[in-house]
Amino acid sequence: xxxxxxxxxxxxxEMGQEVTLRCKPISGHDYLFWYRQTMMRGLELLIYFNNxxxxxxxxxxxxRFSAKMPNASxxxxxxxxxxxxxxxxxxxxxxFPGGKEANVLTFGAGSRLTVL
Amino acid sequence: xxxxxxxxxxxxxxxxEVNITCSHNxxxxxxxxxxxxxxxxxxxxxxxxxxxxxxxxxxxxxxxPADRKSSTLxxxxxxxxxxxxxxxxxxxxSGGYQKVTxxxxxxxxxxx
Numbered sequence: 330x331x332x333x334x335x336x337x338x339x340x341x342x343e344m345g346q347e348v349t350l351r352c353k354p355i356s357g358h359d360y361l362f363w364y365r366q367t368m369m370r371g372l373e374l375l376i377y378f379n380n381x382x383x384x385x386x387x388x389x390x391x392x393r394f395s396a397k398m399p400n401a402s403x404x405x406x407x408x409x410x411x412x413x414x415x416x417x418x419x420x421x422x423x424x425f426p427g428g429k430e431a432n433v434l435t436f437g438a439g440s441r442l443t444v445l
Numbered sequence: 446x447x448x449x450x451x452x453x454x455x456x457x458x459x460x461x462e463v464n465i466t467c468s469h470n471x472x473x474x475x476x477x478x479x480x481x482x483x484x485x486x487x488x489x490x491x492x493x494x495x496x497x498x499x500x501x502x503x504x505x506x507x508x509x510p511a512d513r514k515s516s517t518l519x520x521x522x523x524x525x526x527x528x529x530x531x532x533x534x535x536x537x538x539s540g541g542y543q544k545v546t547x548x549x550x551x552x553x554x555x556x557x
Contacts, residue, residue, distance in 0.1 A: 362545060434545060435491070
């Protein structure tokens with residue numbers, strides 16, 4: 330397996346533009362997580378899915394953020410409109426369901442977003 | 446989800462053994478203890494997981510005392526490439542849903 334695949338790796342955009350980040354989890358992993366990492370706030374959990382269903386989105390900062398998982402092999406995180414304070418590295422991760430395996434996450438390489 | 450406390454940073458010379466301790470006083474009976482490593486510009490990477498006593502793999506050892514209120518990650522003979530942030534997590538998917546949240550981690554700097 331190629332691991333968790335994220336795109337784009339780098340995105341530079343202007344304030345007010347829409348940003349879409351993409352993630353392909355590892356086949357067979359039923360959990361999918363979106364995290365955001367900044368120097369100030371560390372690694373924050375934004376939302377996670379189980380079997381394509383959003384379970385907890387309490388970490389999503391505002392209504393400008395939305396995430397979808399239309400099928401088991403694809404998820405998107407959208408920011409509309411983007412703001413400079415959204416600049417961060419966004420990670421996607423996936424894991425097997427159940428028991429201790431649910432805590433063993435495989436992370437993607439991340440998408441570094443810069444909003445000017 | 447049990448809260449964890451670990452040192453913010455540590456320094457070590459190359460070749461030494463490094464022990465990073467994590468406190469998790471309110472760990473639940475079914476909780477596992479999981480450690481991750483994160484290099485700059487990369488996502489966190491799973492290192493080791495345990496429930497009690499000692500677990501060892503090719504990367505590290507994890508020591509968990511009988512009361513399980515703390516755990517110690519041991520890295521034998523560290524090298525410069527072990528410079529990273531190390532996160533301790535406690536929690537278990539228990540039939541409901543488990544949020545996997547990361548704390549501040551311990552930034553380990555290995556010195557030549």
